[in-house]
Every structure is written in C-alpha cells, then in structure tokens.
Amino acid sequence: MADLNTPSKKLSALVITYNEIGYIEKCINAISFADEIIVVDSYSTDGTFEYLENHPKVKAIQHPFENFTAQKSFAMNQATNDWILFVDADEVVSDKLQKEIKSTIENPNACEAYWFYRKFMFKxxxxxxxxxxxxxxxxxxRKSKVKFTDKKLVHESLEVDGSSCILNEKLTHFCYKNYDDYKGKMLKYGRLKAKEAFYKEKSFSYFAMLFRPAWKFFNHYIIRLGILDGKKGIIVCYLNALGVLERFKELKRLEKKNELTYFLVMP
Incomplete structure (x- = not known):
C-alpha cells in the first residue's frame, strides 16, 4: 500500500479573500481536512484578515490585488504540497466532496487536474x-502539472500538462449574499474583462454594447431557464447582463484614456 504521508499525497487548500467575514468561517471549516490551509487576503477592512490571522490552522498572507489570475498564481506559489485544492471564500466543500477529494489524491492513477461542478446558492x-x-x-x-493562463484576468483558467477529469460531488457556491454585493461583483468582473479585451486590442462597439447585455439576459433567463428560478432568476440574470454592459462601458473609457495619452505625448 502507498504511504499516504508522503508529500505527493498531502493537500494544500488555498483561498483568496477580500471582505469575506460573512462566509470565510464556513469555508475554512469545510477545508480543515487539508494538511495545509493558505489564505491570501488583499487587505480586507471588515475583520476577515484578523479572523484568519488568529485561526490555528490557517497561514494568512496579505498581498495587493492586481487581478484574479495574478492573485491565485501568487497563492499557489506559497503552497508546500503538490496537490492543490482551490476554493473561493464563499464556497463550501461538503462532507461527501471531502471524501471524494481524499480518495482521489490517494489514487495512484489519478488525473493531473479535476473539474468541479458547482451548486449555486441564492442566499x-x-x-x-x-x-x-x-x-x-x-x-x-497537481501544482507541478498546471499553471494559470496569463490571457485572463478574471474567470481564470488552468493550462494542464496532462489529463483532466470530473469529480462527482458538487462544490456549494454561495454566490448571492445580497443585491449590492452581487452587483459590485459583476461590475468588478466587467471592468476586468474590459482590460482583457483592451490588452487583446479589441475595439469598442456601440452595437456590441447594446446587443451583448440584452443577449446575456435573454440567453440566461429564457434559453438557460432562469425563468424557472422565479424572482431569483430575474435578479441574477439582470445583474449578469449589467456586468456585460459595464465591460463595454469600461472598454470605451480605456480607449478614450489611451487616445488622450497618445495625443499628450505626441511631439
């Protein structure tokens, strides 16, 4: 039988945070089975870091936030184990998922990376x-087999050297705390997506600014059955569409700022 105490079988659980005092306790409790818990906090102001700093099982580090990909890459570099479990501060690993994670990393024929489906919670x-x-x-x-792609600033993705598989149990995601929190999250994502587009030299379009948010709402509310979620579906689909609108508004601002800078530095 393989020695489960070897470094290859140990697990580092990683989280990045900013003002997550309402959810971080449940998150940490649910990943306490890991051999190491590292949380990278981007200077929270609501007591999140103080809670983490005083937690006996958590190594808390403060690091300035540039974007999600950079922050998660930094967190991964702090881990001492090869197997990494990355969760968001508003996510909870169920008991069944814990057992599946443990059995997976103990399997000598395990894949290099695993997809998780998520169960989304509205409150x-x-x-x-x-x-x-x-x-x-x-x-x-496995940290040694992946890297975060530098092509995305938000909704970061992994480049995997090897095979990816899917776990059966779902990760519970408390995505919606309240209206203002979710709205702020969608606007932030929209601005980061605009920076991605700007760096890729994609141009602002009035047509796209009008069409894409409307399509986002229609796609999620009608085609993807948000209508069956009742009032919850209307709110979430609207705010998701608002994030798309913010992407184009921010892209327009970035282009104007770039044009102004160009004319100011012209001889």
Whole structure:
C-alpha cells in the first residue's frame, strides 16, 4: 500500500479573500481536512484578515490585488504540497466532496487536474438554472502539472500538462449574499474583462454594447431557464447582463484614456 504521508499525497487548500467575514468561517471549516490551509487576503477592512490571522490552522498572507489570475498564481506559489485544492471564500466543500477529494489524491492513477461542478446558492436557496447549471471549474490539481493562463484576468483558467477529469460531488457556491454585493461583483468582473479585451486590442462597439447585455439576459433567463428560478432568476440574470454592459462601458473609457495619452505625448 502507498504511504499516504508522503508529500505527493498531502493537500494544500488555498483561498483568496477580500471582505469575506460573512462566509470565510464556513469555508475554512469545510477545508480543515487539508494538511495545509493558505489564505491570501488583499487587505480586507471588515475583520476577515484578523479572523484568519488568529485561526490555528490557517497561514494568512496579505498581498495587493492586481487581478484574479495574478492573485491565485501568487497563492499557489506559497503552497508546500503538490496537490492543490482551490476554493473561493464563499464556497463550501461538503462532507461527501471531502471524501471524494481524499480518495482521489490517494489514487495512484489519478488525473493531473479535476473539474468541479458547482451548486449555486441564492442566499440560502438553491439557484437551479439561470445559466449556471453547466458551470464547472478546475479546483483540484497537481501544482507541478498546471499553471494559470496569463490571457485572463478574471474567470481564470488552468493550462494542464496532462489529463483532466470530473469529480462527482458538487462544490456549494454561495454566490448571492445580497443585491449590492452581487452587483459590485459583476461590475468588478466587467471592468476586468474590459482590460482583457483592451490588452487583446479589441475595439469598442456601440452595437456590441447594446446587443451583448440584452443577449446575456435573454440567453440566461429564457434559453438557460432562469425563468424557472422565479424572482431569483430575474435578479441574477439582470445583474449578469449589467456586468456585460459595464465591460463595454469600461472598454470605451480605456480607449478614450489611451487616445488622450497618445495625443499628450505626441511631439
């Protein structure tokens, strides 16, 4: 039998945070089975870092936030184990998922990375549709076999040297705390997506600014069955569309700023 105490079988659980005092306790409790817990905090102001700093099982580090990809890459570099479990501060690993993670990393024929499907929660109620029913992310992987792509600033993705598999149990994601919090999150994502587009030299379009948010809402609310989520579906689909609108508004601002800088430095 393989020695489960060897470094290859140990697990580092990683989280990045900013003002997550309402959820971080449940998150940490649910990953306490890991051999190492590292949380990289981008200077929270609500007591999140103080809670983490005083937690006996957590190594808390403060690091300035540039974008999600850079922050997660920094966190991964702090891990001492090859097997990494990456969760968001508003996510919870169920008991069944814990058992599946443990058995997976103990398997000598394990894949290099694993996708997790997620169960989305609107406050404490299950959000069954609204475009999220097929959402999945790489959350369990071997550090030596992956790297975060530098092509994305938000909704970061992994480049995997090897095979990817899917775990059966879902990760519970408390995506919606309240209206203002979710709105702020969508606007932030929209601005980061605009920077991605700007760096890729994609141009602002009035047509796209009008069409894409409307399509986002229609796609998630009608085609992806958000209508079946009732009032929850309307709110989430609207705010997701608002994030798309913000992407184009921010792209326009970036282009104007770039044009102004160009004319100011012209001889």
């Amino acid at each position: 404490d109620k299950h959000l069954r549709f609204s475009g999220w029913q097929t959402d999945k992310n790489h959350r369990l992987f």
